[in-house]
Amino acid sequence: MAEGKAKVNADIGLNVRSGAGTQYSRIGGLANGTTVTYYGEQNGWLQIQYNGKTGYICKQYTSITQAATTGGSTSTGGGSTSTSTSSGSVEVTCNVLNVRKGNSTSYGIIGTLSKGKVVSYSEEKGGWLKISYNGQEGWICKDYTKKASSGGNAGGSSSGGSTTTTTTSTLYVNTAVLNVRTGPGTGNSKIGEVTNGTKLTVVGEQNGWAKIQFGSGYGWVSKSYTSAKAPSSGDGGSSSGSTTAVSTGGVPLYAQGDSKWGGEYMGRSGKTIRQIGCAMTSTTMALNKTSGKSFTPKDMNTYLNKNGGYTAGGCIYWGTAAGYVGKNYTGKGYSQKTVDGELNAGRPVVISVRSEGH
Numbered sequence: 001m002a003e004g005k006a007k008v009n010a011d012i013g014l015n016v017r018s019g020a021g022t023q024y025s026r027i028g029g030l031a032n033g034t035t036v037t038y039y040g041e042q043n044g045w046l047q048i049q050y051n052g053k054t055g056y057i058c059k060q061y062t063s064i065t066q067a068a069t070t071g072g073s074t075s076t077g078g079g080s081t082s083t084s085t086s087s088g089s090v091e092v093t094c095n096v097l098n099v100r101k102g103n104s105t106s107y108g109i110i111g112t113l114s115k116g117k118v119v120s121y122s123e124e125k126g127g128w129l130k131i132s133y134n135g136q137e138g139w140i141c142k143d144y145t146k147k148a149s150s151g152g153n154a155g156g157s158s159s160g161g162s163t164t165t166t167t168t169s170t171l172y173v174n175t176a177v178l179n180v181r182t183g184p185g186t187g188n189s190k191i192g193e194v195t196n197g198t199k200l201t202v203v204g205e206q207n208g209w210a211k212i213q214f215g216s217g218y219g220w221v222s223k224s225y226t227s228a229k230a231p232s233s234g235d236g237g238s239s240s241g242s243t244t245a246v247s248t249g250g251v252p253l254y255a256q257g258d259s260k261w262g263g264e265y266m267g268r269s270g271k272t273i274r275q276i277g278c279a280m281t282s283t284t285m286a287l288n289k290t291s292g293k294s295f296t297p298k299d300m301n302t303y304l305n306k307n308g309g310y311t312a313g314g315c316i317y318w319g320t321a322a323g324y325v326g327k328n329y330t331g332k333g334y335s336q337k338t339v340d341g342e343l344n345a346g347r348p349v350v351i352s353v354r355s356e357g358h
Helices: 279-292 295-307 318-323 335-344
Strands: 004-008 014-017 026-030 034-041 047-049 055-058 064-065 088-092 096-100 111-115 119-125 129-132 136-142 145-147 165-173 175-182 190-195 199-206 207-213 218-222
Touching: 014 047, 026 055, 034 055, 111 136, 111 199, 119 136, 190 207, 190 218, 279 295, 279 318, 295 318
Parallel strands: none
Antiparallel strands: 004 034, 004 064, 014 026, 014 055, 034 047, 047 055, 088 119, 088 145, 096 111, 096 136, 119 129, 129 136, 165 199, 175 190, 175 218, 199 207, 207 218
């Protein structure tokens, strides 16, 4: 059996599944930077051995460090060179699908396609499809498409009425609260909010909507409620150069594995925020809301490290964490009814956390 090596390059880790696709159950996970041996490839997924079982990981979140040759098809670090000359039409199945310059996530994004968009492809390589996008060559991940049904709006190019124009610019929110959605239009799901004066980094535009950097990914906002002019001092605008995702309840949404703090160590545990910092990250989000202050998991971690806020195993001392915003920790347990009351009142609650594990 041919073997190869792949290295995980996903900041928040990579799921291991029982089959080659997201519809299969999760059987475990691999941390960023982990190198594994793979024994085959199926539809853009790599077959590995995980705790004595056969598992699969999504190839697009790995880098091939040692090629595997099977039947004349070779995989390389820059994307698989296993090429099929087949052509056809596919329909996008995710809300927003990135179009890249090459057949791997290491290539730059040149645009996006919305859910339901049907495009023609002329080549398949390593789980990626080659398409024509605005007159240039583009590649999309096959995993987020399905075979187009007859009668679809397929064409030789993806430059139809729902094309996203690639751009890089800055906009500022000029309304009290602006919804962020999964796609360009109010029919797409809401994933958060940005507040008045927030600086937005725009990477694309479509039909009066702007695609922005949002949290660790992307979102869409209506340009009607934005301005190219920065708010003057006293307008309540945010001076931050980045956008923090906000829940519908006004709680900032921080990713535990965010590259800005995920690699920092927690006390003397020898573990990083990315590995065990879920409780600390959740507490940071909750205290942002209840205190009215703005700070990140990086800020909280720095404070806890300086003030003995962690146990030897990396669990936080709740009293020390509360002290960061001038609050006290009572240590009391609460009933489900009390917890529901807090949530109904718009106050976040961190639950199901126990000493040395949760």
